[in-house]
Amino acid sequence: MLLHTHTWGEGDRIALLIHGIMADHRTWRRVGPALAERGYRVIAVDLRGHGESGRGEYSPQLFADDLVETLPAGAELAIGHSLGGLTLSLAVDRLKPLRAVFSDPAWHLASSEEGFGPETFAQFKTASKEEIQAMNPRWEEADVDIELETLAAWDESTALSLGPLFGTDLLPAAPVVPSLVQLADPSFLISAERAALLADRGFEVRLVAGAGHTIHRDDFEGFMVSLNGWI
Template sequence: MKLHVEVHGRGKRTAVLLHGMTGSHESWWRVVPLLVESGYRVLAVDLPGHGLSPRDDTMTVDRAARSIAESIAGDCGSVLNLVMGHSYGGLLLAAAVDTALLTPELSVYIDTPFTTRGGWDRAELTAEYEQDKRARTYDGLRASRPFYSDQDCVVEARAAEHFDPATAAAPATGPGVSFEPEPGSIIVRAKPSSYVDDETAARHRSRGVIVRDVPGAAHSVWYSHFDQFVAALPEVFQ
């Protein structure tokens, strides 16, 4: 599957951004300019069933990871310096790294669940995503996410319009998957986090993964605590 990729900047280093569930390449609208200023050429990807990318109700985690790798291959050059994935995008990054589809110099996982239980009922989960999609209007986001700026609400409402629940639900109907973030990678998590609890964070740290907390942040860490998010990644933002 050829995914939609937005390219920004002409820096000598390459960064790839993978948004979370129901988002799009526009979810990074505040992050992209800082990366460009820091010398990156930025590739912001629309995941399968999101944004302007194709739909496929038979999608799997492995195929989604392969689609990412194949879609950015022509734009990456010989070295991939940075890949940043949020939530579901982080899971797909971990899958791509685990199978050597992507070999970034630095992986950044933002509040990422590295394990999924699988076995979801397709119709039930699709209906749940349909309900979430209907709720993610500008007014709905304004009311449910007071930490969103006006522009955050605009881009996330637009992403919801393009979001395909059937594609998103498909990977969860298969077997559960589990990946370990690679040593030297960075996890930036909300604290408390519904996806990376303290026990999980300690286990990752024991394996050489760097875990940094943003206290009080929402799941979309950079939306609620942008300055703290940037400060948590001095290796990235210069």
């Protein structure tokens, strides 16, 4: 499936941005322009079932195949957040960016016994502005309003399709390209033990102190600082 994309900048270098579950390209409203100022042409997708992209069947492999069909190979940089991080990891061997950044990637989805499940995420479809603000007290109001808009445009079946992955370990065996794993503090997806394992496997791991899961919205400055040497 060819995905809807949004572009910032006209630089000679290309950066790819892949959002997480429930979001779309608008989650990158500050990151896209910041990278464009650094000389990138920034391309952000709406994954299938999100934003202005099409609907259909859903699975991580289909999400990844869509990236390969839509985005140029050989970009200088690719950043994937949460589900976007998982999706990027499944497409990175075909997209072959020079550098990959996995921002709090969904490489371990807690089992229902741990208090989570796909239905939990699907229920966010009807979250109110007050609930979003309470869950994300550090977000700017613009991000809260965007979240309401992206939830309205989101097919919650994308979350339900991830059911078979809950409770499984999806950590890559090794980086395909030089790769940074950027973690929230604490990360509910990547434990300290898994972070250490990723470092042993050749990933660079950086913690953004005090940031929540959506690091680029929780602490934009901390997010950009943690990319030093990668952008």
